[in-house]
Amino acid sequence: MRAVEFQEYGGPDVLKAVETGTPEPGPGQVSIEVAYAGVNFADLKARAEGYRVPSLPYVPGLEVSGRVRAVGTGVDGLSAGQEVTALTRGGGYAEVAVAEAAAVFPLPDGIGLRTAATLPTVLPTAYALVHTVGRLQPGETLLVQGAAGGIGTAVGQFARAAGAGAVHGVVSSAEKAAYARRHGYDEVFVGDFAAAVRAATGGRGVDLALDPVGGETLNASLASLAPFGRLVSFGNASGAAPWAVGQADLAGTGLTVSGFSVLSLAATAPAALRALAGKAFAAVADRTVSLPVTAEFPLERAAEAHRLMGSRSSTGKLLLRVSAG
Template identity: 75%
Template sequence: MRAVEFQEYGAPDVLKVVQADAPDPGPGQVTIDTVYIGVNFADLKARAEGYRVQSLPFRPGLEVSGRIRAVGEGVEGLVPGEEVAALVDGGAYAEVVVAGAATVFPLADGLDLRTAAALPTVVPTAHALLHEVGRLRAGETVLVQGAAGGIGTAAGQLARAAGAGAVYGVVSSAAKAEYALTHGYDEVFTADTFTDVRRTTGGRGVDLVLDPVGGDTLYRGLDALAVFGRLVSFGNAGGAEPWQVGQPELYAHGRTVGGFSILALAQAAPEALRALTERAFAKVADGTVSLPVTAEFPLAEAAEAHRLMGGRTSTGKLLLRVAD
């Protein structure tokens, strides 16, 4: 089978197509004949910085859609030939992928394989940020960093559907702002106008901030919170030192900070992840959330997908296509 790996860290050119033996499933696992692969920022961080890489060579990729090829010992409720989406902890850039059965999800009626590949990390994460961790209530205001990305696109729509009083976004360019305004956002700021949040809210601030950036951006998000506001951190895209928040930032206004990682949840509480994913996928199946695939590349052109995402000009979701 074909797969895409890197043997050293660096620019997108380190991604190479290799030939490998197709894997067999172990106990509690399935193998999937891949049709589409979702591209995520975590894939770029793995390639460039070694994020979550235990050894080289390394095959990136966290989410796939396709058809079950074989099931391992002890797997129930999944059968060969069934169309599924799956979350994997690396290794998705391949024609055949191994996945733990607990993170393999049969597709609901009306959900096609192309759409499904965009969902396993994005929509459950957006749902958890707003509801399970962020505890959004109807009428509250939300601010989302990275509003034009995959998670931001889903979060804007989910917040609007949940009855948010106002949904604000932050993006890196005017073009991205135009895109985000079509996906649930009332107003979108560019990074250099982020401080306008308080002016826009009449000095009150927002009830919930979702932050994938970390560093100074996270602290500015804290400053944008209203009394009793919540911030949920779900990444460190800015590459800053791990943030620390304590009594001075939280006590005076009763603010709270939470965190979320879908990969960490998959390892620590797979049944909770399954329940979360089922809730989130239902929002796609019923039309509440539409997640646009804005670019698609053949598997052999994975480097081009990384260049596009790394250039910070992409919106929505990027996919790799493995088979028709």
């Protein structure tokens, strides 16, 4: 089968199209004939620095859509030919991928395979950040780093549907700011944001801040919280040392800091992931939330998709087209 893999860590050029063996599902697993694969920042971190890579060579790709090819022993409710979307543990940049059955989801009515490839990581993450972990209440204010990315795009819409009082975003360019304003954001700040957030909230700060960056950005997000505010860390794109927050940082105004990773949730609490995904996917099916595909590449051009995402100029969702027939 065709796949894209890397045999060493480095820039996008280490991604190579290869012919390799077709994987078979083990007990509790499902193999999927891939139509589309989503491109995520975690794929770039895997390629560049070995993030969640067990060994080399490695086929990246955490989310796919397609049709069930085969099911392993102990799998119920899924059958060959069924259209599904899935969260994998790697291997998505290929004609056939294997996923744990608990992370394979039949497509909701009205959702095609192309849209389905945008769902497995981004939508459950965005839903959890707003509702399950962030616990946003009507009238509260929100600050989102990376507001024009896939997760940021969905978060803005989820927050607006939840009755947020104001949704503020942070991006890296004026073009991204314009995009974010079209997807649920009231005000969008380019670059430094701490002073602008205080000004926009009359000095109060925001009730909820969502941070995938870490490092100094996380510290500035924490400093942007209103009394009793919450911060959710869901990534470390900066590569900074893991954050550490103590009682002295939080007690003065009753702040809360928490973390979230959809990949960790899939590994440790798959039933919770299924419940979360069901709620998130329903919001797409009823058109509460949409996630635009802003660029699509053939599988063999995965390196171009990585270059685009790595340039920090992309918005929305990037896909690889594997076999859409």
